[in-house]
Amino acid sequence: MIAFLLLLLCGLQGTVLALRGYCTASQCYAIFLGATNFKGAQNKCQDFNGNLLLFLDVEEQGHLLTDLRGSFWYGSPEANVQNCTSFSVWEGENVTTHTIPCGNQLDGYFCQYPNADPCGAIPGGADAQVMYTAPMGFVMNTSRHFPVGTLALAQKTPRYPDAKYLCFESSWLKAPWNCEVLDGGCEQSCNSTSGTCACPHGVYLHANLISCSDDPCDRCAHKCHRPTRACDCHAGYELDPDGKSCVDVDECEEMDVCVDESEECVNIPGHFKCTCRDGFDLEEGKCVDVRICAKCEHMKCVKSNGVYACECGEGFKVSPQDPTKCVMYCDQQDCLANCISNPDLEERDMHQCFCPDGYINDIRNKTAYCTDINECEIQAQCEHNCENLFGSFVCSCNEGYELFDEYMCVHPDEPDWTPSEPAKPDLRPATLPSYVKAGSILGIIVFVLLCLVLLYFLIRNLAKRCGSLELASLKGPDMDIFYLQQVTTETYKRLSFDKQSRCDSQRL
Incomplete structure (x- = not known):
C-alpha cells in the first residue's frame, strides 16, 4: 500500500493541476483545465484509476460549476466513435450539452475517481485552520471525505504550520512519516535512519517537528523565556530532558487530588478529573453509592438524604441484620x-x-x-416489669433500679455494681408463644383418649383369646427368652396360627 501511495503521489506531481474538486464518501470529482481532445482527456483520467465524468447530480454541480466558464469533455464516446459528449457552462448558468467531433480541442475535462478508504475531517484547534489538498492537486474546502494521499495542513499563523497530515487507509499520519513518501513531510530534509526531519547546522528544528527556524524559541513546544531563550511549559506539564518538549504531569500518581472515597482520579492532558468509582453515580454534583440497589431483595431502592437504601413490599420491613433483606412485619394485633x-x-x-x-x-x-404472642404471659421474661409489644416485648425496672442485660434489674448500691448509662429498651423477637390455642389443646386430648381406648380393646381381645395373661418371669427358672426377629407376612400368619393352637392346648 505504501508503494502504491508513493507511486500515486510522485506521478500526480507532474500532472496538470485541477481547477477545483469535491469528494463524497465514494467518489471524487475534479475539473482540469488545458486544451485537449476527447481521447487525451480520457487517457489523463485513466492514468490515475479514474474516468471521464459520467453523471453529476445537483449537489456536485453546486460545488464544481460555480463561476465556471468554458466547454469541457465528459461521458463516454458514441458508438461510431466520431462524435463525443461535452457541455458548456457560462458562470454557473444552466449547463448545455453538445455532441461534437471527438478530435475537437476543448477548454478542459471532468474526471471522477473512486474514493476508497477515505479520511474524515481533522478537528482544528481554537484558532487553527485546516487546508486539505487532494493528490490530484485541488483544494477541498467544502468536502467532508478526503481520498488517500490528501495532505492536510493545520495552521494558526502564516509563518509556520502547527502540523501536517497525510491520509492513509482511513487514518491521518502526522508528519514526519516515512521518508520515502514526500520526504516525510519535512520542510528541509528527512533522516531515514531516525525517521525525523533534519535542519542545517546552526538552525533549529521547529516545535512542529517539520519546519526549520533560526530562532531558538521556535523549538519550544509551549513557551519560551526570551531573555534566556529557555523553554517552559504550561500548567500541568513539565519540561522534557531534551529542553524543548513538554510532558504531561500525571497528577493522579503524584498527588492525592480526589479525597472522597467514592471518587477516582483520571489523568487528562495538562490536568486531571475526579470521576465516580464503579457502583457510584454522579447526582447533583456528588458521587452517590448505588451498589446496594442491585442487592435489594424486593428490587426496591429509594434515595433519602443523599443515600440509597432498600425498601420492602407491603407486609415486610428491612431486616435489622441485613439492610438488603426483607422480613415479615406486622404493626397490629x-x-x-x-x-x-x-x-x-x-x-x-x-x-x-x-x-x-x-x-x-x-x-x-x-x-x-x-x-x-403475649410474651409477658408465658413466663417471667423480665425480672421486674414486662410490657408486651406487637411482635416483641420490652423490660423495665422499678424505681431505684437500672436495667441490665435487657431483662435484669440491679440496684446501684449493690456491691461490685458499676453505674452505667441507662440502657435503652430493646425489642427482642419472641421465642415462646404466650398461649396455645384452645383448638390445639382439644385435639391433643382427643388423640390421647383414642389411644387409650384402642389399647384397652387390644388388651381385652388378647385376654379373651388366651384366657389369662401369665408372666413368664414369675414362674421361676423356666424363663422364656424372646428375640426380636424380622418376619414376613406369611411368617406372621404361621406364628399367629401356632400361637392360637398353643392357647387351645393350654385350655385342655
Whole structure:
C-alpha cells in the first residue's frame, strides 16, 4: 500500500493541476483545465484509476460549476466513435450539452475517481485552520471525505504550520512519516535512519517537528523565556530532558487530588478529573453509592438524604441484620399471614403460611392470620416489669433500679455494681408463644383418649383369646427368652396360627 501511495503521489506531481474538486464518501470529482481532445482527456483520467465524468447530480454541480466558464469533455464516446459528449457552462448558468467531433480541442475535462478508504475531517484547534489538498492537486474546502494521499495542513499563523497530515487507509499520519513518501513531510530534509526531519547546522528544528527556524524559541513546544531563550511549559506539564518538549504531569500518581472515597482520579492532558468509582453515580454534583440497589431483595431502592437504601413490599420491613433483606412485619394485633396457595390444604382448613417473629399462625374461617404472642404471659421474661409489644416485648425496672442485660434489674448500691448509662429498651423477637390455642389443646386430648381406648380393646381381645395373661418371669427358672426377629407376612400368619393352637392346648 505504501508503494502504491508513493507511486500515486510522485506521478500526480507532474500532472496538470485541477481547477477545483469535491469528494463524497465514494467518489471524487475534479475539473482540469488545458486544451485537449476527447481521447487525451480520457487517457489523463485513466492514468490515475479514474474516468471521464459520467453523471453529476445537483449537489456536485453546486460545488464544481460555480463561476465556471468554458466547454469541457465528459461521458463516454458514441458508438461510431466520431462524435463525443461535452457541455458548456457560462458562470454557473444552466449547463448545455453538445455532441461534437471527438478530435475537437476543448477548454478542459471532468474526471471522477473512486474514493476508497477515505479520511474524515481533522478537528482544528481554537484558532487553527485546516487546508486539505487532494493528490490530484485541488483544494477541498467544502468536502467532508478526503481520498488517500490528501495532505492536510493545520495552521494558526502564516509563518509556520502547527502540523501536517497525510491520509492513509482511513487514518491521518502526522508528519514526519516515512521518508520515502514526500520526504516525510519535512520542510528541509528527512533522516531515514531516525525517521525525523533534519535542519542545517546552526538552525533549529521547529516545535512542529517539520519546519526549520533560526530562532531558538521556535523549538519550544509551549513557551519560551526570551531573555534566556529557555523553554517552559504550561500548567500541568513539565519540561522534557531534551529542553524543548513538554510532558504531561500525571497528577493522579503524584498527588492525592480526589479525597472522597467514592471518587477516582483520571489523568487528562495538562490536568486531571475526579470521576465516580464503579457502583457510584454522579447526582447533583456528588458521587452517590448505588451498589446496594442491585442487592435489594424486593428490587426496591429509594434515595433519602443523599443515600440509597432498600425498601420492602407491603407486609415486610428491612431486616435489622441485613439492610438488603426483607422480613415479615406486622404493626397490629392481627395481620393476614403470608401463605403459599394450595387449594387442597385450604379446602381442609389447613394452610402453609408464615408469620413474623413474635406472632403465631391462627386459622379462622379458612383464613390464615398472624396473631401477636403475649410474651409477658408465658413466663417471667423480665425480672421486674414486662410490657408486651406487637411482635416483641420490652423490660423495665422499678424505681431505684437500672436495667441490665435487657431483662435484669440491679440496684446501684449493690456491691461490685458499676453505674452505667441507662440502657435503652430493646425489642427482642419472641421465642415462646404466650398461649396455645384452645383448638390445639382439644385435639391433643382427643388423640390421647383414642389411644387409650384402642389399647384397652387390644388388651381385652388378647385376654379373651388366651384366657389369662401369665408372666413368664414369675414362674421361676423356666424363663422364656424372646428375640426380636424380622418376619414376613406369611411368617406372621404361621406364628399367629401356632400361637392360637398353643392357647387351645393350654385350655385342655
